Amino acid sequence: MQKIAILGSTGSIGRNTLDVVDRLSPRFQVVAISGGINTGLLAEQTARYKPEIVSVSTTAHAKDLTERLEALNTALPKIYVGMDGMLAVATHPQAEIVVSATVGALGLLPTYKAIELGRRVAIANKEPLVMAGELMQKRARENGAEILPVDSEHNALHQCLRGEKNHEVVKLVLTASGGPFRNTPREEMEKASIAQAMKHPTWQMGSKITIDSATMMNKGLEVIEAHWLFGFAPEQIDIVIHPQSVVHSMIELVDGSFLAQLGRTDMRLPIQYALTYPDRLVLDLPRLDLTSLQKLEFFAPDRERFPAIDLSYKALRLGGIAPAVLNAANEVAVAAFLAGKIGFMDISRVIAQAISTCEKQGVKELNSIEDALNADTQTRQLTEGFIAELASLTLVGKS
């Protein structure tokens, strides 16, 4: 039995991971989980999988979880809190696989620690790779850790690349659904409501990644993620809009061949692949019915309406802490949009401001994980300032 720890067990990827664990029973044993604030689901998961360690957000959540487990007559695991708890889950001494499925920069340190311990890291949390991909790959090589992508596009690329030599690959092509505003005029995007931005056409996901899909920052972050995962230059990584979300990504080879991975939009496939690689096991889920597809379309993305794409390439080319700045500004801007503080198109305006400030100050190098964490903290403060300014301008405009 392989021992597995899950950062973010109550989120969409975490729940799908446990479903895969059930399907492959008794191949995996869950030894540690972290689940933030959803103590009800954490209690159920603890009762069922009996992990040794469970981590929650705060001491109040720990108390709540304890009461719920006592009510369920379940033996108490070691309960940890906050970042210490996430680190305890990520570094569980017996865990061979760590699933990194939290959202945002919060996952950076625990994921990094798991890599330092030489674990297999099945990574769904793209932000740590964006913030510090170079350092993570370096530590992985030094410590014999494997980083297996769960993000559907990168998992598809991993599958396409597994039989190929890197120098025979010309391009990585990331597909994007285009999100809810694929064909929406810019003026309407300026006024878009939270509900409109939350309507993803093909995937069911958490709120942060759904807004990132609407701005296409999700694809921008994925370009950076692909760069660090597979080592291709920014100009070798392309984005195409593919509204059907059937082709999860593809590669172009020197002889003009394209290889693609196709499948239904179900995260259990990439999760199982990342857990069991290099084995490919039966996964008994509904299959793609090719004859029902009718058409597969591909378009170039509109870089004017989706400035997040070029901002991401820019941050990647600037290097150093610039991708961490991009990521932090985006997280703060998305939260501000979801709180009704700024408009939809303001998200990319705020990020552009953060990137140009970073450029003007001279882009600092990224030599340690602390550099990434400092860039994150400083950019969050800076971006909050931009947002306060924007909000006051909007109020003046309205009066």
Ligand code: MG
């Ligand atoms: Mg993706």
